[in-house]
Amino acid sequence: MMKVLALLFFVAFAFVQANNDYLEGSKVYTVRPMTKKDQLIVAGLDNIPGVDVWQHASIFGREARILVPKDSLTTFESVLRSSSVQYEVIMEDPKSVIEEEIKQQELARMKRVPGRISFTSYNRHAEINSYLDDLARQYPTRVKVETLGRTVNGRDIKVIKISSDGGNNPNKPIIVSDAGIHAREWIAPANALYMIRKLVEDITESDVANNIDWFIIPLINPDGYEYSHTNTRLWRKTRSTASSTTCPGVDGNRNFDFKWMQSGSSSSPCSDIFAGPTPFSEIETRVLRDLINANKARVKAYLAIHSYGSYFLYPYGYDGSNPSNVAELRSLGVQVGNAIDALAASGSTKYLVGNSAVALNYAAAGASDDWAMGVGGVSLSYTLELPGGGSAGFDLPPSRINQVVRETWGGILVLARYVINKAA
Ligand SMILES: [Zn+2]
Structure with missing residues (x-):
């Protein structure tokens, strides 16, 4: 063996x-x-x-x-x-x-306990999807799994809809979250999987599990993610070839149709921040658009999960202007950041909260959080940049996955409880 x-x-x-x-x-x-x-x-x-x-x-x-x-x-x-x-x-x-x-990541994978979703190594797309399907079978009243679309390489993008009461209560708030639009940010899907675990298999905060319907897409860019596992570790984009076969892929987080191409984007297919030939050229961005649009009245918060840098960021990233509810976004954001910091391992980077363009001194248009707020009408829209690790920042050692997803859950609880109180 x-x-x-x-x-x-x-x-x-x-x-x-x-x-x-x-x-x-x-x-x-x-x-x-x-x-x-x-x-x-x-x-x-x-x-x-x-x-x-x-x-x-x-x-x-x-x-x-x-x-x-x-x-x-x-x-x-x-x-x-x-x-x-x-x-x-x-x-x-x-x-x-x-x-x-890469060697260390492979070793961690070889040591993983087979048959379960892992928080000591990074899960592959097929494992993630079969975990979702298992949950749907095991918890048929709480969980529905739907395929939102199929990628150019033939992979299913799935959403898990988690609800304590069938999912059709028009007065119940929905939180939408996705992870992994940037392929190399492996800790992001891991974090989404932990959220799913805490809302389905291991419920210790029943208020949060029962008073919100959660729509989570744990891996929204499976083609890119798999490519970052099998080929190029630092791959960031999708794998579509509509614009170029020599330089495939679009930066999904520049492809949303809100102030598209206005800043921090490239029109060159070879660039890592290529915004795509048109807005929503990618199935990976359209699925999120359609999910939010179909549930517009009920989606109260949107959370895009990325890495790295320990930031909790709010719109508008395209020019650094502030939405009308900036005071609310900021104060809730600070509470979320503090909650994570309180649980974080000593010596870890403190969370910084701010408007993404201002905090990073870098405006970038076409991001999902800007679209969710500016077009989707979601008033609480955030981008979570999880902590970095490893030399490149994207290789958070597998031994740290557990700690990071647990501390982050502490912050997500703050966000969720705010949504519950606001809807009450
Ligand atoms: Zn990212």
């Missing part, structure tokens, strides 16, 4: 290795914009071919973290050198670091 596992591991690893070759000769930088002028220069770095912003700098003094491919190193450094922006190389060989992390 061990021999077979070892062989499988070797084959899988060799395959993955080959597909991360584009990282050969790349470097990772931290960049610290100190002035408004610096911020403009840093925001423009996105336009250099192949540059991948892992984390934006923030007004709270956090630095940006940026991967630069070999062919763009000269351009990148010369832009920064001709300005006053402070920068530093923090990783000379990202390829080997990421390959080592």
